[in-house]
Amino acid sequence: MSVARYDLNKCIGCKSCVTVCPMDVFRFDEAAKKSVIAYPENCQSCGQCFVNCLGRSLTIVNDMYGYAQTSYRAATTVAMNRTAQKVIDR
Amino acid sequence: MAKSISRRDFIKGMAGFGAASAVTALAGMPAAHAESETELVERVTTELPIPEVEAPAKTEYECDVLVIGGGFAGLNAAAAAADQGQRVVMLDKGRPGYSGLSPWPSSHRWADKEMGDDYDALRKCIQHGSEYLGNMDLYEVWLEESKGTYERLRDWGILDQYETAAQSGFYNDSGDPADCSGDYQGYHEKFIQHDRRTKFAAVLKEKGIEYADYTMVTNVIVENNKVCGAVGFHVPSGAIITCHAKAVVMAMGGGCYKPTGFPTGGVTFDGEYIAYNLGLPIAGKEFDDFHMTLSWAPGNAFLNNNWTYLDPLWLCGGDITPETAISYATTKGKVMVLDRVTKSMTGLAVSDGTGVEDMTKQDVTRRGGSTSENPAEVRFGKCNDTMYKGDIYGAAVGFGAHLTNGVFCGLDDLEGRTSIDGLWVSGDGMMACGPTGAAYPTGVGFTSNFVSTMGNRAGKAAAEYAATAELTKISDERIAEETEKILAPLSVEKGFDPNWARDQLMNIMSPYWVYIAKSEATLQAALTQVEYLRDKVVPKLQAASFHDVRLCLEMQHKVLNAELSLRASLARQETRGLHFRTDFPYRDDENFLCFITLQKNADGGMDIEKVPVKDEWKGDLSEDYKSRYTYYFPRELETLGLPAEEETGGWGGKK
Numbered sequence: 001m002s003v004a005r006y007d008l009n010k011c012i013g014c015k016s017c018v019t020v021c022p023m024d025v026f027r028f029d030e031a032a033k034k035s036v037i038a039y040p041e042n043c044q045s046c047g048q049c050f051v052n053c054l055g056r057s058l059t060i061v062n063d064m065y066g067y068a069q070t071s072y073r074a075a076t077t078v079a080m081n082r083t084a085q086k087v088i089d090r
Numbered sequence: 091m092a093k094s095i096s097r098r099d100f101i102k103g104m105a106g107f108g109a110a111s112a113v114t115a116l117a118g119m120p121a122a123h124a125e126s127e128t129e130l131v132e133r134v135t136t137e138l139p140i141p142e143v144e145a146p147a148k149t150e151y152e153c154d155v156l157v158i159g160g161g162f163a164g165l166n167a168a169a170a171a172a173d174q175g176q177r178v179v180m181l182d183k184g185r186p187g188y189s190g191l192s193p194w195p196s197s198h199r200w201a202d203k204e205m206g207d208d209y210d211a212l213r214k215c216i217q218h219g220s221e222y223l224g225n226m227d228l229y230e231v232w233l234e235e236s237k238g239t240y241e242r243l244r245d246w247g248i249l250d251q252y253e254t255a256a257q258s259g260f261y262n263d264s265g266d267p268a269d270c271s272g273d274y275q276g277y278h279e280k281f282i283q284h285d286r287r288t289k290f291a292a293v294l295k296e297k298g299i300e301y302a303d304y305t306m307v308t309n310v311i312v313e314n315n316k317v318c319g320a321v322g323f324h325v326p327s328g329a330i331i332t333c334h335a336k337a338v339v340m341a342m343g344g345g346c347y348k349p350t351g352f353p354t355g356g357v358t359f360d361g362e363y364i365a366y367n368l369g370l371p372i373a374g375k376e377f378d379d380f381h382m383t384l385s386w387a388p389g390n391a392f393l394n395n396n397w398t399y400l401d402p403l404w405l406c407g408g409d410i411t412p413e414t415a416i417s418y419a420t421t422k423g424k425v426m427v428l429d430r431v432t433k434s435m436t437g438l439a440v441s442d443g444t445g446v447e448d449m450t451k452q453d454v455t456r457r458g459g460s461t462s463e464n465p466a467e468v469r470f471g472k473c474n475d476t477m478y479k480g481d482i483y484g485a486a487v488g489f490g491a492h493l494t495n496g497v498f499c500g501l502d503d504l505e506g507r508t509s510i511d512g513l514w515v516s517g518d519g520m521m522a523c524g525p526t527g528a529a530y531p532t533g534v535g536f537t538s539n540f541v542s543t544m545g546n547r548a549g550k551a552a553a554e555y556a557a558t559a560e561l562t563k564i565s566d567e568r569i570a571e572e573t574e575k576i577l578a579p580l581s582v583e584k585g586f587d588p589n590w591a592r593d594q595l596m597n598i599m600s601p602y603w604v605y606i607a608k609s610e611a612t613l614q615a616a617l618t619q620v621e622y623l624r625d626k627v628v629p630k631l632q633a634a635s636f637h638d639v640r641l642c643l644e645m646q647h648k649v650l651n652a653e654l655s656l657r658a659s660l661a662r663q664e665t666r667g668l669h670f671r672t673d674f675p676y677r678d679d680e681n682f683l684c685f686i687t688l689q690k691n692a693d694g695g696m697d698i699e700k701v702p703v704k705d706e707w708k709g710d711l712s713e714d715y716k717s718r719y720t721y722y723f724p725r726e727l728e729t730l731g732l733p734a735e736e737e738t739g740g741w742g743g744k745k
């Protein structure tokens with residue numbers, strides 16, 4: 001799970017993401033007046049940028065699904081895997 | 091005409107798509123979505139190149155009281171010092187209110203005689219629940235001052251009560267566990283004036299406190315046992331930042347190795363590392379606080395915490411009475427320690443992915459909230475949103491028990507004063523020896539209030555000290571020395587990527603046999619690996635940007651933390667609260683009613699000592715074992731030759 005760009009056109013240059021990210025993921029292009037997702041590999045998927053994005057230019061995706069240690073997933077049940085699938089498909 | 095897409099469908103539609111795959115995936119959508127399809131196909135999902143960042147206009151500060159870290163502890167410290175008329179500066183690695191743990195609490199508790207709280211019952215509960223390592227003197231402080239803290243935070247707007255997501259209609263309550271989503275941004279926008287994170291900077295501004303964000307402090311400078319300020323760097327630009335100060339309050343939080351579902355990545359034991367290297371004793375490191383993540387989306391902090399982040403803080407309390415004092419503590423131990431221990435060891439998830447609603451109700455009640463939804467009950471939980479709950483171990487490995495680990499300021503300290511003149515520590519992961527002792531669960535909902543209470547005390551004390559102290563400026567030589575240390579990873583020509591090193595550490599420390607069900611053999615094996623990382627990898631961490639520099643320095647801190655934790659865990663040859671040793675699966679009152687401190691000695695080695703707690707904190711030692719301790723670890727009773735218990739179950743039902 002990580003932040004991703006939904007649509008750069010929608011970035012209104014409010015800088016919210018740059019100012020609220022605790023993980024130093026964002027930079028701001030002063031000339032273009034757009035934020036830059038500079039270091040997505042350090043995104044902790046907290047979603048603060050996403051809920052604070054005034055232009056709704058960002059999204060949260062499941063690309064980094066394997067980010068956590070998933071040592072216990074082997075033991076998860078069929079019902080749970082169905083739930084997971086639904087979340088991803090949504 | 092095609093049906094227009096509702097905002098909710100829209101959010102639901104986009105949530106699952108990766109940026110790159112979104113366009114192709116949407117292109118294949120049914121005709122009903124044609125309108126939005128045209129709009130979406132033209133989306134731009136590529137990023138502009140990473141720009142250079144200019145240095146901030148101001149890089150050198152001078153003040154009476156410097157507060158490092160702007161979470162609940164730091165905010166209250168800075169406000170208290172400013173209220174005493176001192177010039178205060180705050181430096182934060184992220185942004186005050188949005189970094190560390192402070193953006194995330196979902197409940198807030200205080201003690202209130204007028205609302206019927208029985209203080210003896212509260213004392214009995216915490217003493218039992220902390221397993222007799224809780225600092226009862228600090229608990230008295232909390233009983234006296236927590237209501238004032240609540241009122242202060244309320245007046246700052248941090249505890250505003252407003253419609254919950256469930257009440258607001260932005261929340262999609264379909265009853266289907268895989269579908270309890272909603273319009274997160276819409277809800278946030280509607281109640282933006284109540285967003286408590288915005289209030290942190292507002293309070294600082296109102297009180298005339300200067301602050302610099304994205305500034306990582308890398309060292310606190312001490313000359314002749316007297317503090318002179320701190321040095322660090324502005325992470326985006328790499329500019330060196332100095333702050334000369336008469337007094338310093340370190341409120342820099344705890345840390346974890348990798349924030350996998352528990353969103354604490356903004357803190358990485360920076361304060362602990364600085365304090366340890368200043369020669370201060372560190373305690374509480376054997377008590378690990380293992381958090382849960384989602385079995386169906388592991389590491390997903392947003393799904394774990396979204397609605398509790400957006401909802402108002404639940405005000406709780408009033409749930410501990412003389413009749414329930416012991417059973418309350420016992421339940422917390424069973425639910426939040428034992429249940430997680432046993433589930434981690436068997437590899438089972440707490441639930442099968444169904445019954446999310448029940449799990450949520452239990453989550454509300456286990457925090458002392460009520461699901462009654464009666465708004466007249468001021469201190470009852472109001473969050474009734476059916477949301478995903480972490481159900482497997484694996485989040486925030488490395489996190490210490492909230493109020494138990496950090497700098498040990500002695501048994502009589504009530505404000506976080508260290509042995510260095512002008513230096514205070516405050517808050518989660520910074521100040522050891524808190525009231526929750528070996529197991530914080532009895533204090534759930536209590537931490538945000540307690541660290542605020544202690545921040546206030548530290549800020550006041552630091553201001554009083556600064557009022558009569560002289561300023562000793564940090565020398566140019568020291569600044570040059572610190573600058574060199576900060577920039578060192580940039581000149582490593584062949585070395586290791588800090589993200590790679592982080593994953594190595596995570597892999598060493600996260601297995602349950604190292605972190606949850608410990609033994610001499612497993613701890614020793616992990617320690618050997620960590621020492622290797624310390625000696626061979628840390629000196630060769632390589633940075634290609636200032637972002638990387640931050641990561642390299644953080645890795646240094648994480649590796650020290652791992653060593654401290656492992657050595658403290660080896661030293662505590664018993665089981666107690668959040669420290670379970672499979673080779674000593676019982677509480678040993680005779681030998682371990684003590685803190686274990688770790689301190690850097692003159693040769694650079696680590697001294698480990700036991701500091702017995704005060705007799706008054708130990709409870710009634712003549713009580714029989716099964717009355718003193720009311721939940722049991724695997725093989726505990728058997729080893730002691732005591733009759734076995736019935737299966738208890740816990741959060742999420744029977745084991």
Ligand SMILES: Cc1cc2nc3c(=O)[nH]c(=O)nc-3n(C[C@H](O)[C@H](O)[C@H](O)COP(=O)(O)OP(=O)(O)OC[C@H]3O[C@@H](n4cnc5c(N)ncnc54)[C@H](O)[C@@H]3O)c2cc1C
Pocket residue numbers: 158159160161162163164181182183184185186187188189190191192193194195196197198199305306307308322341342343344352353354356357358360361395492516517518519534535536537538539541
């Ligand atoms: C998911 C979650 C749920 C929680 N639920 C509850 C709850 O329901 N009730 C409750 O009471 N508590 C809860 N807590 C705990 C509570 O949030 C913390 O105890 C509290 O916020 C700690 O505050 P603090 O100021 O001590 O530390 P933090 O909030 O961690 O603040 C530390 C600050 O220091 C800064 N910093 C760190 N390193 C440096 C550096 N090198 N230089 C400069 N600045 C630095 C950080 O950026 C951060 O701003 C929860 C925590 C989490 C994560």
